[in-house]
Amino acid sequence: MLSRSHPKPPRTGRPRSAAADEAILEATRASLVDLGWSKLTMSDVATRAGVAKTTLYRRWAGKNELVVDAVAVLFDELELPDLGSLSADVQAVVLQFAALLERPETRTALMAVVAESTRDEALRTRIRDSIVDRQKRLVLQGRRRAQERGELPVEQDEDAASTTADLIFDVIAGAVVHRVLVSAEPVDADWARRFTALLLTGLGAAASA
Amino acid sequence: MLSRSHPKPPRTGRPRSAAADEAILEATRASLVDLGWSKLTMSDVATRAGVAKTTLYRRWAGKNELVVDAVAVLFDELELPDLGSLSADVQAVVLQFAALLERPETRTALMAVVAESTRDEALRTRIRDSIVDRQKRLVLQGRRRAQERGELPVEQDEDAASTTADLIFDVIAGAVVHRVLVSAEPVDADWARRFTALLLTGLGAAASA
Amino acid sequence: MLSRSHPKPPRTGRPRSAAADEAILEATRASLVDLGWSKLTMSDVATRAGVAKTTLYRRWAGKNELVVDAVAVLFDELELPDLGSLSADVQAVVLQFAALLERPETRTALMAVVAESTRDEALRTRIRDSIVDRQKRLVLQGRRRAQERGELPVEQDEDAASTTADLIFDVIAGAVVHRVLVSAEPVDADWARRFTALLLTGLGAAASA
Amino acid sequence: MLSRSHPKPPRTGRPRSAAADEAILEATRASLVDLGWSKLTMSDVATRAGVAKTTLYRRWAGKNELVVDAVAVLFDELELPDLGSLSADVQAVVLQFAALLERPETRTALMAVVAESTRDEALRTRIRDSIVDRQKRLVLQGRRRAQERGELPVEQDEDAASTTADLIFDVIAGAVVHRVLVSAEPVDADWARRFTALLLTGLGAAASA
DNA sequence: CCGTAAGCGAGACGGTACGTCCCGTCTTGAC
DNA sequence: GTCAAGACGGGACGTACCGTCTCGCTTACGG
Numbered sequence: 001m002l003s004r005s006h007p008k009p010p011r012t013g014r015p016r017s018a019a020a021d022e023a024i025l026e027a028t029r030a031s032l033v034d035l036g037w038s039k040l041t042m043s044d045v046a047t048r049a050g051v052a053k054t055t056l057y058r059r060w061a062g063k064n065e066l067v068v069d070a071v072a073v074l075f076d077e078l079e080l081p082d083l084g085s086l087s088a089d090v091q092a093v094v095l096q097f098a099a100l101l102e103r104p105e106t107r108t109a110l111m112a113v114v115a116e117s118t119r120d121e122a123l124r125t126r127i128r129d130s131i132v133d134r135q136k137r138l139v140l141q142g143r144r145r146a147q148e149r150g151e152l153p154v155e156q157d158e159d160a161a162s163t164t165a166d167l168i169f170d171v172i173a174g175a176v177v178h179r180v181l182v183s184a185e186p187v188d189a190d191w192a193r194r195f196t197a198l199l200l201t202g203l204g205a206a207a208s209a
Numbered sequence: 210m211l212s213r214s215h216p217k218p219p220r221t222g223r224p225r226s227a228a229a230d231e232a233i234l235e236a237t238r239a240s241l242v243d244l245g246w247s248k249l250t251m252s253d254v255a256t257r258a259g260v261a262k263t264t265l266y267r268r269w270a271g272k273n274e275l276v277v278d279a280v281a282v283l284f285d286e287l288e289l290p291d292l293g294s295l296s297a298d299v300q301a302v303v304l305q306f307a308a309l310l311e312r313p314e315t316r317t318a319l320m321a322v323v324a325e326s327t328r329d330e331a332l333r334t335r336i337r338d339s340i341v342d343r344q345k346r347l348v349l350q351g352r353r354r355a356q357e358r359g360e361l362p363v364e365q366d367e368d369a370a371s372t373t374a375d376l377i378f379d380v381i382a383g384a385v386v387h388r389v390l391v392s393a394e395p396v397d398a399d400w401a402r403r404f405t406a407l408l409l410t411g412l413g414a415a416a417s418a
Numbered sequence: 419m420l421s422r423s424h425p426k427p428p429r430t431g432r433p434r435s436a437a438a439d440e441a442i443l444e445a446t447r448a449s450l451v452d453l454g455w456s457k458l459t460m461s462d463v464a465t466r467a468g469v470a471k472t473t474l475y476r477r478w479a480g481k482n483e484l485v486v487d488a489v490a491v492l493f494d495e496l497e498l499p500d501l502g503s504l505s506a507d508v509q510a511v512v513l514q515f516a517a518l519l520e521r522p523e524t525r526t527a528l529m530a531v532v533a534e535s536t537r538d539e540a541l542r543t544r545i546r547d548s549i550v551d552r553q554k555r556l557v558l559q560g561r562r563r564a565q566e567r568g569e570l571p572v573e574q575d576e577d578a579a580s581t582t583a584d585l586i587f588d589v590i591a592g593a594v595v596h597r598v599l600v601s602a603e604p605v606d607a608d609w610a611r612r613f614t615a616l617l618l619t620g621l622g623a624a625a626s627a
Numbered sequence: 628m629l630s631r632s633h634p635k636p637p638r639t640g641r642p643r644s645a646a647a648d649e650a651i652l653e654a655t656r657a658s659l660v661d662l663g664w665s666k667l668t669m670s671d672v673a674t675r676a677g678v679a680k681t682t683l684y685r686r687w688a689g690k691n692e693l694v695v696d697a698v699a700v701l702f703d704e705l706e707l708p709d710l711g712s713l714s715a716d717v718q719a720v721v722l723q724f725a726a727l728l729e730r731p732e733t734r735t736a737l738m739a740v741v742a743e744s745t746r747d748e749a750l751r752t753r754i755r756d757s758i759v760d761r762q763k764r765l766v767l768q769g770r771r772r773a774q775e776r777g778e779l780p781v782e783q784d785e786d787a788a789s790t791t792a793d794l795i796f797d798v799i800a801g802a803v804v805h806r807v808l809v810s811a812e813p814v815d816a817d818w819a820r821r822f823t824a825l826l827l828t829g830l831g832a833a834a835s836a
Numbered sequence: 837c838c839g840t841a842a843g844c845g846a847g848a849c850g851g852t853a854c855g856t857c858c859c860g861t862c863t864t865g866a867c
Numbered sequence: 868g869t870c871a872a873g874a875c876g877g878g879a880c881g882t883a884c885c886g887t888c889t890c891g892c893t894t895a896c897g898g
Contacts, residue, residue: 013847014889020849036328041879052850057881107327114391115320118313119245124393132391166392167403171380174387179379182323182341184333194376202411229870250858261871266860431873432863438875454746459853470876475855525745532809533738537663542811550809585821588806589798596801600741600759601793602751612794620829640842641894647844668884679845684886 016059023049024056028070032105037067037112064116064123071109072130074100080138086146087200091192093138094176098187101180111181132173139169152204164203171199232258233265237279241314246276246321273325273332280318281339283309289347295355296409300401302347303385307396310389320390344382348374361413373412380408434477441467442474446488450523455485455530482534482541489527490548492518498556504564505618509610511556512594516605519598529599553591557583570622582621589617643686650676651683655697659732664694664739691743691750698736699757701727707765713773714827718819720765721803725814728807738808759800766796779831791830798826 027048031040042063046053060066078100081092100106117124143165146152155161175195179187236257240249251272255262269275287309290301309315319340326333352374355361364370384404388396445466449458460481464471478484496518499510518524535542561583564570573579593613597605654675658667669690673680687693705727708719727733737758744751770792773779782788802822806814 012845012891014849016848037324038328042881043879046850050850052852053881054851054883055849058848062881108324111320111324111327115246115317115324118316118320118390119247127391128393163403166394167400167407170388170392171384171404171407173391174383174385175380176383177387178383181327182336182382183375183379184337185375191376194372195380198376198380198411199407200411202407202409251860252858255871259871261873262860263862263872264870267869271860430865430871432875434874455742456746460855461853464876468876470878471855472857472877473875476874480855526742529738529742529745533664533735533742536734536738536808537665545809546811581821584810584812585818585825588810589802589822589825591809592801592803592805593798594801596804597797599745600754600800601797602755603793609794612790613798616794616798616826616829618829620825620827639840639896641844642896643843669886670884673845677845679847680886681846681888682844685843689886 017055020049020051020055021059024051024059024066025070025073027051028066029074029105032067032070032109036104036108040067042066064113064120065126067109068113068123068126068130071106071113072134074103074106075131075135078135078138080141080145082145086142086149086151087196089142089145090172090196090200091189093142094172094192094195095187095189097173097176098180098192101177107181110177135173136165136169139165139172168199168203229258229260229264230268233260233268233275234279234282236260237275238283238314241276241279241318245313245317249276251275273322273329274335276318277322277332277335277339280315280322281343283312283315284340284344287344287347289350289354291354295351295358295360296405298351298354299381299405299409300398302351303381303401303404304396304398306382306385307389307401310386316390319386341382345374345378348378348381377408377412435473438467438469438473439477442469442477442484443488443491445469446484447492447523450485450488450527454522454526458485460484482531482538483544485527486531486541486544486548489524489531490552492521492524493549493553496553496556498559498563500563504560504567504569505614507560507563508590508614508618509607511560512590512610512613513605513607515591515594516598516610519595525599528595550591554583554587557587557590586617586621644682647676647678647682648686651678651686651693652697652700654678655693656701656732659694659697659736663731663735667694669693691740691747692753694736695740695750695753695757698733698740699761701730701733702758702762705762705765707768707772709772713769713776713778714823716769716772717799717823717827718816720769721799721819721822722814722816724800724803725807725819728804734808737804762800763792763796766792766799795826795830 024045027045028040030048031045035041035044040063042053042056045066046056056066060069078093078096080089083089083092101110113123113127117127143152143161147154155164176187179185179191185191233254236254237249239257240254244250244253249272251262251265254275255265258265265275269278287302287305289298292298292301310319322332322336326336352361352370356363364373385396388394388400394400442463445463446458448466449463453459453462458481460471460474463484464474474484478487496511496514498507501507501510519528531541531545535545561570561579565572573582594605597603597609603609651672654672655667657675658672662668662671667690669680669683672693673683676683683693687696705720705723707716710716710719728737740750740754744754770779770788774781782791803814806812806818812818
């Protein structure tokens with residue numbers, strides 16, 4: 001669960017309903033599925049959640065922030081399986097990620113909030129903190145495991161390692177997102193295999209350089 | 210200029226103003242810069258263009274279509290320079306593309322229309338036709354030129370060649386978009402060099418396999 | 419019909435629907451009857467009139483102004499009958515006025531807008547122009563007729579005549595309103611007779627002094 | 628102080644704060660002055676009184692009841708002076724009453740609660756008990772004093788006397804209220820003199836008839 | 837002198853109406 | 868038949884109060 005940081009928890013007054021929070025996020029996802037981002041309204045979410053509109057606005061500044069929180073949790077389902085080789089692990093994650101992007105709630109929401117974030121610095125930060133940066137763990141975890149297996153050398157220069165991890169992350173995430181949402185072509189086992197081969201070969205060569 | 214297909218040009222009555230078309234698209238871009246996608250309104254565009262709202266709706270079905278046409282032309286500015294090597298050419302295009310995505314009108318519009326397109330098949334087609342598929346010419350042109358230079362072998366299997374081109378396109382476009390719009394990190398000469406190295410190495414290995 | 423003064427009638431664009439105006443005022447009166455002033459809402463009026471809320475706000479600044487216009491027309495129904503004597507005429511008008519105040523739409527609306535007008539100069543002016551001052555005609559007409567009959571002397575001092583007319587108006591209107599809306603006692607023929615006797619005797623003595 | 632009737636005083640638990648009552652009524656009057664009837668809110672009154680909203684609702688059913696209690700006490704300040712003649716006494720009360728109605732808290736509140744009372748029988752009763760009927764004492768006191776002075780005959784018929792008192796009350800209260808709140812003209816010594824003359828002459832004639 | 841029951845400030849709750857904004861359509865008269 | 872202008876029915880917005888409901892206290896009485 002994302003902590004929306006109540007830095008000074010108020011001590012008086014009726015406490016906020018914890019149940020409402022989850023009901024609202026669930027209702028938001030349902031509304032995304034049924035209506036999509038652009039037709040989703042705060043009123044509709046409130047109605048579905050059995051909650052007053054004011055309760056929504058008391059907790060979230062607007063549609064953008066609400067949707068980010070609603071879908072963020074879905075991304076935490078991604079995990080790196082241990083299939084014995086880096087290539088197999090990457091292919092599996094690629095397929096998982098593509099499957100997540102095919103779900104109607106993420107499909108319609110992700111690009112929309114990214115689009116909004118281009119004019120809203122706070123929203124961009126929220127997206128990065130809640131969604132994007134969290135998934136870098138997969139890259140780091142994959143590298144560590146590959147190094148343990150001896151598939152990749154242990155890097156000495158930490159800065160370079162971090163820069164490379166960022167590059168890999170942009171390539172994987174970008175390519176899969178583009179394939180699914182822009183090209184609208186399927187990410188199947190074959191594509192995953194071909195893409196992973198390209199990535200790992202390029203990466204290996206870069207590492208040895 | 211994109212043809213918005215007037216298959217049967219109307220023969221009677223006052224003809225449509227040709228000047229209005231360009232004024233509207235220019236006004237749309239200006240509105241995107243000033244207001245961003247989500248705050249852009251048809252009324253605002255009409256006012257900026259000195260045109261009535263009815264005139265907009267006579268030509269475009271809605272905001273989505275209008276914005277696609279308004280920004281599509283910007284993507285046609287991309288071109289593959291001839292710098293003597295495939296690597297240099299790719300790096301140059303990557304930098305061009307990133308610069309285009311940094312412009313406020315494309316920055317705010319591109320992801321937004323892609324998001325809308327996830328629930329609107331016609332819009333997705335329009336985006337592909339007007340924007341995405343047009344840029345595949347750059348990939349094809351780059352490959353042809355590399356083959357002429359002997360940097361890449363001439364492929365026999367046309368299907369495989371096409372599939373590979375699609376993959377490359379998704380990787381390049383996806384990675385750059387993700388870097389600029391999601392990670393919000395700069396695409397500078399260094400990143401372009403590193404990314405291109407990864408791509409071309411991976412590609413070379415894949416081709417020889 | 420009250421003219422809401424379109425000082426510079428716009429020459430372009432779709433003209434405002436004249437039918438909507440009357441439908442809205444009628445709906446307002448109906449809503450006053452059903453709900454009373456304090457529960458009347460702009461949305462309800464719009465719905466009853468088959469009109470969008472925006473159409474209401476395009477024509478009236480708010481509930482107060484709308485209700486003033488809606489009930490003003492009812493007050494124009496009052497008229498001074500010619501029953502042969504000033505006393506009979508006054509009694510008849512008193513009964514008419516009381517009957518008007520018994521109607522639910524005026525009953526609930528009149529005091530409410532007067533109350534609002536105590537903090538809104540523009541509203542007070544509107545009420546005076548649309549409702550109150552219009553009824554002074556009854557006092558003036560009554561005096562003229564009584565003078566023609568020889569029941570009252572023709573006054574020479576116009577200022578004094580006007581001041582007296584104002585006094586009479588405040589006494590009649592005030593007493594009837596207070597009886598009906600505050601004391602909530604019936605204004606029947608007996609009360610009208612007694613009140614008229616008090617008024618005319620007092621008035622006659624004042625005139626001869 | 629108005630008794631708000633605690634018919635069965637609760638015997639256990641913490642007793643209600645007596646100080647809070649007066650603070651709330653005072654805050655209500657202050658809020659009436661600053662905001663007027665229609666903008667006065669329970670929350671605002673609670674804040675001004677340094678009290679929780681629940682405390683208000685524990686004591687009063689709503690805004691109407693609260694305001695009636697808050698202004699009722701002001702009307703008890705009216706008193707009939709003994710200036711030696713009925714006419715002088717009446718003029719003095721008229722001026723007192725007008726001054727009371729000029730105060731912003733009564734000005735905005737009185738008509739508003741009367742308006743509300745047209746649809747709320749309990750409220751009408753409360754207003755009559757707390758405000759209106761209390762002031763009839765002034766009429767009765769004035770008559771008694773005038774009878775003692777020999778200015779008015781002692782009436783035999785008690786019913787008729789009561790009916791006449793009601794009529795006088797409606798005429799005085801109605802005329803002054805109408806002059807101040809509707810006509811929005813000043814009630815000065817001259818107006819009071821002229822009005823009193825009209826009233827007493829008419830009354831004298833009626834009595835002798 | 838202690839338990840208990842009501843009162844208390846605070847503030848979240850489900851609602852309703854507000855007045856504004858934009859949507860996409862329709863209705864004018866001018867060209 | 869298109870144009871600029873602008874009114875139209877509709878619907879969502881985000882805000883403000885409503886009157887109610889928890890909360891964790893405080894405060895007085897009665898055992």
